[in-house]
Amino acid sequence: MRPFAIRVLATGAMGLLASACLFGGNGKDDNSGGGDGTDAGAKADGGSASSFDSGGGGGGGDTDAGGGSKDAGAPTCPVPVAITNIPQWKSSVQKLAACSSSEIGLLSSYLTEPPSGWAAAAGMLSTTCQKCVFSNVGDANWGVVVWSPNQAAGTGFINVGGCYQVLSGSNACGAAAQQFNACTDLSCPSTCQNQSSCRSVVQTGACGSSLSSAQSASACGSNYSNFSSSCSESNPGTLVNTVCGAGGAG
Numbered sequence: 026m027r028p029f030a031i032r033v034l035a036t037g038a039m040g041l042l043a044s045a046c047l048f049g050g051n052g053k054d055d056n057s058g059g060g061d062g063t064d065a066g067a068k069a070d071g072g073s074a075s076s077f078d079s080g081g082g083g084g085g086g087d088t089d090a091g092g093g094s095k096d097a098g099a100p101t102c103p104v105p106v107a108i109t110n111i112p113q114w115k116s117s118v119q120k121l122a123a124c125s126s127s128e129i130g131l132l133s134s135y136l137t138e139p140p141s142g143w144a145a146a147a148g149m150l151s152t153t154c155q156k157c158v159f160s161n162v163g164d165a166n167w168g169v170v171v172w173s174p175n176q177a178a179g180t181g182f183i184n185v186g187g188c189y190q191v192l193s194g195s196n197a198c199g200a201a202a203q204q205f206n207a208c209t210d211l212s213c214p215s216t217c218q219n220q221s222s223c224r225s226v227v228q229t230g231a232c233g234s235s236l237s238s239a240q241s242a243s244a245c246g247s248n249y250s251n252f253s254s255s256c257s258e259s260n261p262g263t264l265v266n267t268v269c270g271a272g273g274a275g
Contacts, residue, residue: 103213103230106212114167114200123269128149132158132265136170136258137261143159143181144179156168158170161175168184168268169261183258186200187199190202198244198246204238205238208231213227
């Protein structure tokens with residue numbers, strides 16, 4: 026990660042993401058179930074690079090109580106989340122060798138930063154790599170990075186579900202993995218001070234049903250934890266390589 030990098034992501038997916046509650050932060054996120062993230066209710070890691078807004082919840086910052094403003098402090102975590110506020114997932118299209126090893130190395134650094142860093146990286150890539158990695162939320166298929174609604178808006182998120190889909194060959198696996206990742210990030214935004222504790226709690230709480238769906242036989246099944254090391258936001262270079270580089274075995 027470059028010296029000035031901070032890992033937080035702005036809000037703003039599809040009009041549902043309107044509050045100031047971000048998910049992500051300086052920590053690293055995964056999709057639970059193995060690797061450097063959670064494993065079916067075991068360890069949970071830090072914040073995510075993705076960004077959706079729950080459209081409400083614990084909040085923080087300034088509140089107006091009839092004149093003047095006061096600091097409401099950090100939110101109560103986990104932040105309440107409505108699963109219906111998570112944008113409907115769209116499948117990815119694997120394009121092997123679209124990005125060179127040097128381009129993947131570049132993205133490995135930039136994708137740990139805010140979307141402003143992502144936009145800078147986009148301009149350094151070949152057209153082939155750029156088309157594989159970057160997409161808009163309204164596109165028919167999502168790439169590794171999804172701008173919401175577009176790059177000009179400066180907001181977006183990482184599509185871990187596309188990586189799970191590519192490795193499993195199952196759209197159901199990709200959709201379930203993305204939902205659990207988004208649910209966790211919404212529940213434990215960067216303003217939550219104890220990320221590990223928060224993410225452990227939501228596995229059996231607010232996001233428990235999403236995790237169960239991802240681990241079900243109709244979705245990723247027993248391979249869910251196997252895929253996490255290749256599809257974790259903690260290792261964006263590996264995620265990009267899986268979808269747009271040499272591929273991966275999970």
